[in-house]
Amino acid sequence: MASLGLFFLALFLLAISWLWDYIVLRHIWRPYMAAKKLREQGIHGPRYKFLQGCNEDVKRMKAAADGLVLDVHDHNYLPRVMPQYLTWRSQYGEPFVYWFGAKPRMCIFNYEWARQILSSKSGHFVKNDTHPTVLALLGKGLVLVEGTDWVRHRRVINPAFTMDKIKMMTKTMVACAQNMMKELEGQASRNKNGEAQVELTKRFQELTADIISHTAFGSSYKLGIEAFHAQRELQEIAAKTLLNVQIPGFNYLPTKGNRRKWMLEKKLRSTLMQIIQSRLSSGKSGYGNDLLGLMLEACTGTDQGKEQQHQLCLSIDEIIHECKTFFFAGHETTSLLLTWTVFLLSVYPEWQARLRLEVLRERGEENPNGDSLSKLKEMSMVFLETLRLYGPALFFQRKPLTDITLGETKIPKGHAIIIPSAIMHRDKAVWGDDADEFNPLRFGNGVTRAAKVPHALLAFSIGPRSCIGQNFAMLEAKSVMAMVLKKFSFTLSPTYVHAPVDLLTLQPKFGLPVVLRPLDA
Ligand code: HEM
Incomplete structure (x- = not known):
């Protein structure tokens, strides 16, 4: 009896200590003190609300803005997509602080601060x-990954992204694009008017999944596409649940949503494991020159010294994580670059004609190759302008590991910093009065001279954590776009609705229906 009493007393004390830590310290005292300290520095923001922070306000503002539909010439979708940042900036100035649950987030808009944070090599800022x-x-x-793990992973992966290697992959990229063109031509030829009405967002997603599957993992399309579907659904779940209050332990409850999520995670892992296993069993004379091959080689290679091998080694579990990363990072972003470029080239047919001419001038009727694609300067300019206006990533997040000072402002360790690149890309003081307009010519003298600040384009980020796949993405997008421009002229379908939406990446809410007209018809 006494031991039962002791057990309940221990349970009671445990519950009290949990309540004290979780409710009082984490969700009342710390937010209160953090807000007070920031206020003393003149940094204000929306009021913290118990447990939810500002998450419900964000949901409300986004829901209210969701009905806004833009004219296709209007590229300022920020009031639709990021209404909270615009509202709070106008109410509280720059920077301001808001609350993601109980966690403070400082939103900065200053290019110099962004440069200092993103370019820092000190290791003071982590994701x-x-x-x-x-x-x-x-x-x-x-x-x-962070710290020495990041250095190790990046060392293993860097060799797969040299320009020579990427150029060698162009053939695969073009072949995948060619398959898609054939399907589209077939679709057009079956219609009486010889045109095809196509929703391109989905097509580009499938195409870029196919390309990454072939170039990075050498896997069969079928297996790759299974991983792709599981990731897509996980992305939808993430976008829907991101702003929900996070109750400790909730992730372990077998709710319908959690069970679906676990099933998808399992499916993704087992599919990637299958891709890896089939490569391992075929690797009698090396594992191949692509990303997966390089990772497996590093993991199992025996011709290096022990010390060097340790620095260049990834475990199978780490390789599975890298496969997920590359599968997602490697296709979602590039498919969106293609989607938004087709949108813009439909709205500005003079640029569509200009790029078609450039493609035909460089390569005539022949399929593009690595060298000819590198010469497509105007196409590069159009991609950069597309990334400025419709970059897939809307903002970056970093967290300082120690207290830091930016200008006169002290940011305590652990306070997340939000760098809203989509808003900064429209800063008229940096990009000029036409910042809201589509003007690829601003990139005529290269990316560093396009604005008043050298590294104003943040689409691939800057500094040590910038995108490892940017050359790959540009060459892939060029391969596909060159093929599309050679085969078709295109316009927006009358059913297109201009309503960009934030689903972790910037996407057209109702897809991109276009009308394709074969050029040789
Ligand atoms: C238009 C296409 C792309 C865009 C706009 C893009 C954008 C970005 C951005 C903004 C970051 C930095 C994220 C941060 O700092 O939080 C990043 C990192 C990264 N990207 Fe991309 N990306 C693209 C294509 C690709 C492709 C094709 C791959 C792989 C094949 C890739 C792989 C990665 C990886 C692995 C990182 C992490 C690098 C590191 O932290 O060392 N990306 N990307």
């Missing part, structure tokens, strides 16, 4: 805490 579903989707690969 912010990742939502569990985003982690399941993206894997703890290169995008999310």
Whole structure:
């Protein structure tokens, strides 16, 4: 009896200590003190609300803005997509602080501060805490690892992204694009008017999944596409649940949503494991020159010294995480670059004609290759302008590991910093009065001279954590766009609705229906 009493007393004390830590300290005292300290520095923001922070306000503002539909010439979708940042900036100035649950987030708009944070090599800034579903989707690969692990992963992966290697992959990229063109031509020829009405967002997603599957993992399309579908659904779940209050332990409850998420995670892992296993069993004379081959070689190679091998070694579990990372990072972003470029070239047919001419001038009727694609300067300009206006990533997050000072402002350790690149890309003081307009000519003298600040384009980020796949993405997008421009002219379908939406990446809410007209018809 006495021991039962002791047990309940211990349980009671445990509950009290949990309540004290979780409710009082974490959700009342710390937010109160953090807000007070920031106020003393003149940094204000929306009021913290118990447990939810500002998450419900964000949901409300986004829901209210969701009905806004833009004219196709209007590229300022920020009031639709990021209404909270615009509202709070106008109410509280720059920077301001808001609350993601109980966690403070400082939103900065200053290019010099962004440069200092993103270019820092000191290791003082790390990626912010990742939502569990985003982690399941993206894997703890290169995008999310930190410190010496990041150095090790990046060393293993860097050799797969040299320009020579990427140029060699052009053939595969063009072949995948060619298959898609054939399908589209077939679709057009079956219609009486010889045109095809196609929703391109989905087509580009499938195409870029096919390309990454072939170039990075050498896997069969069928297996790759299974991983792709599981990741897509995880992304939808993440986008829907990101702003929900996170109750400790909730992720372990067998709710319908959690069970679906676990099933998808399992499916993704087992599919990637299958791709890896089939490569391992075929690797009698090396594992191949692509990304997966390089990772497996590093993991199992025996011709290096022990010390060097340790620095260049990834475990099978780490390789699975990297596969998730590359599968997601490697196709989602590029498919969106293609989607938004087709949108803009439909709205500005003079640029569509200009790029078609450039493609035909460089290569005539022949399929593009690595060298000819590198010469497509105007196409590069159009991609850069597309990334400025419709970059897939809307903002970056970093978290300082120690107290830091930016200008006169002190940012305490652990306070997340939000760098809203989509808003900064429209800063008229930096980009000029036409910042809201589509003007690829601003990139005529190269990316560093396009604005008043050398590294104003943040689409691939800057500094040591900038995108490892940017050359790959540009060459891939060029391969596909060159093929599309050679085969078709295109216009927006009358059913297109211009309503960009934030689903972790910037996407057209209702897809991109276009009308394709074969050029040789
Ligand atoms: C238009 C296409 C792309 C865009 C706009 C883009 C954008 C970005 C951005 C903004 C970051 C930095 C994220 C941060 O700092 O939080 C990043 C990192 C990364 N990207 Fe991309 N990306 C693209 C294509 C690709 C491709 C094709 C791959 C792989 C094949 C890739 C792989 C990665 C990886 C692994 C990182 C993490 C790098 C590191 O932290 O060392 N990306 N990307």
